[in-house]
Amino acid sequence: MGKVAMVPPMGWNSWDCYGAAVNEEQVRANAAYMEKYLKEYGWEYVCVDIEWYQPTADSHEYHAFAKLCMDEYGRLIPAENRFPSAAGGVGFKKLADDIHAMGLKFGIHIMRGIPRQAAEQNLPVLGSDQTAAQVANAHSICAWNPDMYGCRCEDNEEGARAYYNSIFRLYAEWGVDYVKCDDIAREYPQCRREIELISEAARSCGRDIVLSLSPGPAPLEQAEHLKKYANLWRITDDFWDEWDLLKAMFERAEKWCIHAGPGHWPDADMLPVGALKQDYGAANWTKFTKDEQYTMMTLWCMMRSPLIVGAELTKNDDFTLGLLTNKEVLDIEKESFCAHPLYRTDEECVWIAPRKDGTGVYAAFFNLADAARTIAIALADWELDEYTSAKELWSGDTVSLDGGKLSRCVNPHCAAVFFLVR
Amino acid sequence: MGKVAMVPPMGWNSWDCYGAAVNEEQVRANAAYMEKYLKEYGWEYVCVDIEWYQPTADSHEYHAFAKLCMDEYGRLIPAENRFPSAAGGVGFKKLADDIHAMGLKFGIHIMRGIPRQAAEQNLPVLGSDQTAAQVANAHSICAWNPDMYGCRCEDNEEGARAYYNSIFRLYAEWGVDYVKCDDIAREYPQCRREIELISEAARSCGRDIVLSLSPGPAPLEQAEHLKKYANLWRITDDFWDEWDLLKAMFERAEKWCIHAGPGHWPDADMLPVGALKQDYGAANWTKFTKDEQYTMMTLWCMMRSPLIVGAELTKNDDFTLGLLTNKEVLDIEKESFCAHPLYRTDEECVWIAPRKDGTGVYAAFFNLADAARTIAIALADWELDEYTSAKELWSGDTVSLDGGKLSRCVNPHCAAVFFLVR
Amino acid sequence: MGKVAMVPPMGWNSWDCYGAAVNEEQVRANAAYMEKYLKEYGWEYVCVDIEWYQPTADSHEYHAFAKLCMDEYGRLIPAENRFPSAAGGVGFKKLADDIHAMGLKFGIHIMRGIPRQAAEQNLPVLGSDQTAAQVANAHSICAWNPDMYGCRCEDNEEGARAYYNSIFRLYAEWGVDYVKCDDIAREYPQCRREIELISEAARSCGRDIVLSLSPGPAPLEQAEHLKKYANLWRITDDFWDEWDLLKAMFERAEKWCIHAGPGHWPDADMLPVGALKQDYGAANWTKFTKDEQYTMMTLWCMMRSPLIVGAELTKNDDFTLGLLTNKEVLDIEKESFCAHPLYRTDEECVWIAPRKDGTGVYAAFFNLADAARTIAIALADWELDEYTSAKELWSGDTVSLDGGKLSRCVNPHCAAVFFLVR
Amino acid sequence: MGKVAMVPPMGWNSWDCYGAAVNEEQVRANAAYMEKYLKEYGWEYVCVDIEWYQPTADSHEYHAFAKLCMDEYGRLIPAENRFPSAAGGVGFKKLADDIHAMGLKFGIHIMRGIPRQAAEQNLPVLGSDQTAAQVANAHSICAWNPDMYGCRCEDNEEGARAYYNSIFRLYAEWGVDYVKCDDIAREYPQCRREIELISEAARSCGRDIVLSLSPGPAPLEQAEHLKKYANLWRITDDFWDEWDLLKAMFERAEKWCIHAGPGHWPDADMLPVGALKQDYGAANWTKFTKDEQYTMMTLWCMMRSPLIVGAELTKNDDFTLGLLTNKEVLDIEKESFCAHPLYRTDEECVWIAPRKDGTGVYAAFFNLADAARTIAIALADWELDEYTSAKELWSGDTVSLDGGKLSRCVNPHCAAVFFLVR
Secondary structure, eight states: OOOOOSSOOEEEESHHHHGGGOOHHHHHHHHHHIIIIIGGGTOOEEEEOSOTTOTTOOSSSOOTTOOOOBOTTSOBOOOTTTOGGGGGGTTTHHHHHHHHHTTOEEEEEEESSEEHHHHHHTOBOTTSSOBHHHHEEEEEEOSSOOSEEEEOTTTOHHHHHHHHHHHHHHHHHHTOOEEEEESOSTTTTTTHHHHHHHHHHHHTSSSOOEEEEOSSOOOGGGHHHHHHHOSEEESSSOOOSOHHHHHHHHHHHHHHGGGOBTTBEEEOOOBOOSEEOGGGSSOEEOOSOHHHHHHHHHHHHHTTOOEEEOSOGGGOOHHHHHHHTOHHHHHHHHHBOSOEEEEEOSSEEEEEEEBTTSSEEEEEEEEOSSSOEEEEEEGGGGTOTTOOEEEETTTOOEEEOGGGEEEEEEOTTOEEEEEEEO | OOOOOSSOOEEEESHHHHGGGOOHHHHHHHHHHIIIIIGGGTOOEEEEOSOTTOTTOOSSSOOTTOOOOBOTTSOBOOOTTTOGGGGGGTTTHHHHHHHHHTTOEEEEEEESSEEHHHHHHTOBOTTSSOBHHHHEEEEEEOSSOOSEEEEOTTTOHHHHHHHHHHHHHHHHHHTOOEEEEESOSTTTTTTHHHHHHHHHHHHTSSSOOEEEEOSSOOOGGGHHHHHHHOSEEESSSOOOSOHHHHHHHHHHHHHHGGGOBTTBEEEOOOBOOSEEOGGGSSOEEOOSOHHHHHHHHHHHHHTTOOEEEOSOGGGOOHHHHHHTTOHHHHHHHHHBOSOEEEEEOSSEEEEEEEBTTSSEEEEEEEEOSSSOEEEEEEGGGGTOTTOOEEEETTTOOEEEOGGGEEEEEEOTTOEEEEEEEO | OOOOOSSOOEEEESHHHHGGGOOHHHHHHHHHHIIIIIGGGTOOEEEEOSOTTOTTOOSSSOOTTOOOOBOTTSOBOOOTTTOGGGGGGTTTHHHHHHHHHTTOEEEEEEESSEEHHHHHHTOBOTTSSOBHHHHEEEEEEOSSOOSEEEEOTTTOHHHHHHHHHHHHHHHHHHTOOEEEEESOSTTTTTTHHHHHHHHHHHHTSSSOOEEEEOSSOOOGGGHHHHHHHOSEEESSSOOOSOHHHHHHHHHHHHHHGGGOBTTBEEEOOOBOOSEEOGGGSSOEEOOSOHHHHHHHHHHHHHHTOOEEEOSOGGGOOHHHHHHHTOHHHHHHHHHBOSOEEEEEOSSEEEEEEEBTTSSEEEEEEEEOSSSOEEEEEEGGGGTOTTOOEEEETTTOOEEEOGGGEEEEEEOTTOEEEEEEEO | OOOOOSSOOEEEESHHHHGGGOOHHHHHHHHHHIIIIIGGGTOOEEEEOSOTTOTTOOSSSOOTTOOOOBOTTSOBOOOTTTOGGGGGGTTTHHHHHHHHHTTOEEEEEEESSEEHHHHHHTOBOTTSSOBHHHHEEEEEEOSSOOSEEEEOTTTOHHHHHHHHHHHHHHHHHHTOOEEEEESOSTTTTTTHHHHHHHHHHHHTSSSOOEEEEOSSOOOGGGHHHHHHHOSEEESSSOOOSOHHHHHHHHHHHHHHGGGOBTTBEEEOOOBOOSEEOGGGSSOEEOOSOHHHHHHHHHHHHHHTOOEEEOSOGGGOOHHHHHHHTOHHHHHHHHHBOSOEEEEEOSSEEEEEEEBTTSSEEEEEEEEOSSSOEEEEEEGGGGTOTTOOEEEETTTOOEEEOGGGEEEEEEOTTOEEEEEEEO
8 A cells, every 4th residue: 555644644623613413514514615725735634523423422422322323244334314425325435535526535533442232232243253242342441432342452353353454444445544543542552452453454454544543642652653553643632722731732742753754643633723612502712812823833833743623614714714824834744854842941942843855944932921022042052053044934024143043022822933044 | 127247247159169150059059058067057148149140151251242131120130041940030039038948048249230231222220210321331341240331320329329229129029138249349439439329229128138349359448438338348359279368368357357347347258168160170179278278267267257158068078067167266256356466477477356255365376387386475475464274276175374375386377276264 | 684565655755845955954853743743653754855965956956067975986975064964974874863763764865876976087886896987877867867877787787786785785874764766667668677786785785675666657567577676666757736646646546556565565656735845935835625635645545555745744734634644544555455446437436445354345435526426336236235334434424325325425526435344 | 151062072081990099190191092092083071080089999989988188168179199280289270281281171070069078077168158067968968979968059058059159169270171960960859959059150160161960860851951050961870881771772862862952962971982990800891892882872973962981091992992083973963963763663773863054864773683684764754765875984885775765784783874965
């Protein structure tokens, strides 16, 4: 198969705005927006998050013991009341085809494991003489979602492998390009073998599929295992529109930055911008200030995190659209490497990242304090004294390096990001 | 209701010899033996251990996703293929009646929680407008047995209480005198509320039922909660016929001894004597030496642990029967109080326990070393100098206290136990 | 040598009222009071606490690098400006003789180790060809007092033993009956060997000396080592006149009670009653209420803790003197055994202790709550139903056991203690 | 003052070969060697390690309570029997002058704190009305060296500052260029304030002094404090010539690499090459194989660790001299930045580091396995596909990048390091 995620993936996911209740109409509307306004900037993945197989899902909460839609092999299939195009047993095929026709890619969320209901009903596993009850590990459950049992990857590897192969072949038939597998990344080391079987199923299914592991935080000491078996993995628990969570990301980014590279990207989670959480009643807009959104986008780009928007895209305002379509900032994701912080205090943080082509260096200033402050670095102190000019990429300002300093007054919780050239 | 377990219970349990596979014929055979040979010494409880509701149970192992026998309210009932007298929906009523007719009492094992199958089938909970799916906590499972979900004691107390009341009323109808509730004692503090609801169900069910909690070790810091809500609770993980486990019991006994009293007894687990583990193939006899069995019986009596025999009683040899029918040793359980060790080293340990009636003191010598040794205490050093004569209770020997000493050569891993009088 | 501390020691110690600054006049005044008012009740030890060798000690604080009084062998000797009778190199001989003449016994405090100044000056060790610099462990210091280095008990046992023998022979010559050795009991396991050498020095010095180890809490897992090598050991950090500390003692007493016996007593620390902390300026009286003092005395007696008064005795009021001279309560220390709590909640606690002579049982009620409450036990529930009458020992009240109950309204933070007879 | 350690320092230290016993003749001999053979490659610091003030030091061990050489202000001065040029109270001035005359720089080792002997003698602190006894913290000692007390940086900051200023002014007068301060880096957070006072003393003493903190491992969470207050800090405990220690350095290097930069360098400790440990009797040569030495030098250069040779330089063989004088390898220390591992398994590890000038990238292959292996990376997988040629710097080999791969067979425990250009 080809290689996937050679640069950090960019896309949209339904969780932040629709929870477990997203439906086909909503997915199509967001895909259409992406095609029209975002595609040209590199945005491409359209992802349906958790419980698309649960007919009564109606919020961000889960309903224990709800009847899930399965095929005769215990493989979950879309709930037709929510995804009408799945009628006739075609699953997500029709939806994926239509999204592909827009020049976009299609992703889904799955939970580690096999449906509890498949085990109770002891359904056969496709391509195997085993049954769901033989494959399911009755003692391996998710702490927060009631749908699945983990598979017996240790003591019935053959059965577990058969089951995982069976679902990924189905996803390949549907045309899935991206699988976000949940209840697995924070769960090291118990899930180590399960990750390997899922990864092997994804890579042998006959289609290029990006494999993303959730939830976070994945343990840092598993970095090499993650790099080998996954394309993306979450480095935090669910990230939402709160400054404390954003501020805390700096430490996580710092620890993980050396592990970012083609095909393996530490993932700082979705971007909670714009319109969020439709099911919470009144229209819910991100609580992040504009300045905080600049900080988030800058950090995600400098650390080369995947960029997955959580907004209901069709409600984007001009600011939000602008945030997502600054080509020079987005270029950092593709053109830089070797990023890391120069220093980080409770008040401010500075990162640099060289261009891969040797033509310059990106430098980002983050004001973590609650008041505006001038951030300044002496170029010679950081081995940047050969650079002669700089451009700030959010504002487009040319910035002087006279006096051997790069200096900028930055709003509270805001960021500036520069490109320095010789 | 009356008070139960005012002295430490004595009886038999099917686990050590039959595992999860015990059947009615075996239970009756052991009960008949007890009636004939043991009853007069105070033995009275006949207990059916785990998975009497599982038709295909065949060993000490569990079969995930086996179909369990339940009534229409999700209450587990005996598998008729194993317990024929349960035919016609009478549950254990007939068996219990017959055991009562022998002058004995009847006990059963239960797992904390509600059957997973009841939740999947969403059965109604008797005496309530709730259903099993509402009562079951899909995230609370046992680590080693696949049958149940814990109940939602925290966020649906009404439903959980209704369910527990419904099962204990059934047990009361059957004539159950003793319930060993499993997957609950080591699981503090998560199960604290569940213990309370089970205890309240047992005490309000209309029948005196001894409530015993497993597995161990129960946490010492929960001693007062245990004393309030349970009659017995395990202080170890499963105890088997291995010297290391027996030697380790001395430390546990020492920590728990102050908490023994009427209605609340720390439980050192079953006595693995005689014939054990039928399902392991060849006739399996306890690996404990006779001397080790003296040590075990002596320690259990001195610490006033419940005495629950694990042997297939009908295969008892003379030694085993003699071990279980030494009246003077068994009297310690009923007539002593305030027991505790005087000292314990890696080689030896000495316990004392006054008679409640003030007429004397029991003293036990334990040789924990691998060679015979003379254990001796100066009576004045331990405030026992007013005693003038002693009898060793296993041998019947009169022992001199001349010279102000109590002294005895004790076999390796063996014990001696004395009654001292003024 | 004879046996010491066969019942829990009773006495007085200078720390609570005088800190490190106590002088001879003060010691003699308290001894005289003890002879006159307390001796007949069993009080006998008069103990000089820390830094009697430090000429400039003036408070409860320590002065680093003060010049200490030593003899030519690096053995600390009393500062003559504070203890004039030590003139002429006789040490505490004259003071001890005078206290013995009163029918009392004499105790001193020592720090584990050898003076840092002896090591710096490299003084010879008496009875050895080693020097202080060879015996001192330059890396073993006390965390809170600057005077000493620990001894090299592990890698120069011969020298360490010679030094400890040399100091205990000096104390024997002085007529010391009781040594409180500090910086050693909480410091297990590093100090395990040092405790052994000190114990052996005490037992071979030619005089019966009670060995008491401080500070607490000593670790419970070292109980048998403590019972073998020490007579008393602290089970808490310094105890002062605060209800929270007193309430917390119930858990400690519960864990240690089985280890109390002739020659080895868990020590709940000094009794901070009456006049305290002279050096803190204005006359300082215990902050304990009278009711709390009843609780403290009752618990200490039931658990058989040593009783060491911290008050400046000459300032005792009638209440304090009465508290210390209730013969029936003090008898519990000598005549009971096997004490332990029946139960303990956040609001109340009940202990029992049989009389060694079989004539009855002591029972203590403790109200741990902040409001008066009636504490009641059903006698049959606690195996006390054979008892027919009771006397409350603080009030002298006869208490009815009619109805099978022992019941008493107890003030907040107060205690009642009963003697029950058949 | 000027800035120091703007590139990682390179030099020699006496510890590995001479322990605490080094003398002036030895220092001068090594300096002469450095001048003649190493200076042109950037080696410049000549450092006298621990206990130059102890007249009887004779090995790698310490002698407790030895008399240390001090001036009248409690400042340690060289032992004249070991450093004859210190005669007349000039300290290290003459030696430093002579080393400066060679075009080299001079460094010394100090222990955190003030001599215990200064505190005992209560010497005055220069430039202050305080005394050593007031400045010394009698409870702050080193766990392994007996010479010093820590200073009371928290509760007598004025005195502690005065003392530290007094010693750094003395070092500045002597001409010291480099201070390795010991017993302080692993000891965070207790020593945090002491580090700050020492740093401020070093920066205000009137001379540029590199401040290096030992021992390791310094805690990673103190990285920013270290970057602010120190120039170098150890990331390991003492590093010696053992493969396990070298292999373990890869994980440490990985965690610390983002914190390397001008003026602040994580320090992997001395290079134990060539002749070591003179005092251990027979001539002692490094136990590292040649291949392991390549690995060590390559890793130290890639991570930009300081390079401080531990060998007795005058005994260098050709291999050792060659190892230390490969200009192209040593250039990595000065010309690269943003180094980090691409991946690390138990068998192999690959690092890259861009040139600061954008002209190329360094890549290092490490064979961590016990057999030779071919290490190969696909250039496109690591964003290196624009590079067209490579040179291996130890061998001088030109390496083909045809086929889009960089590949090399590497000896067991050995390394290769490449420079890639477009």
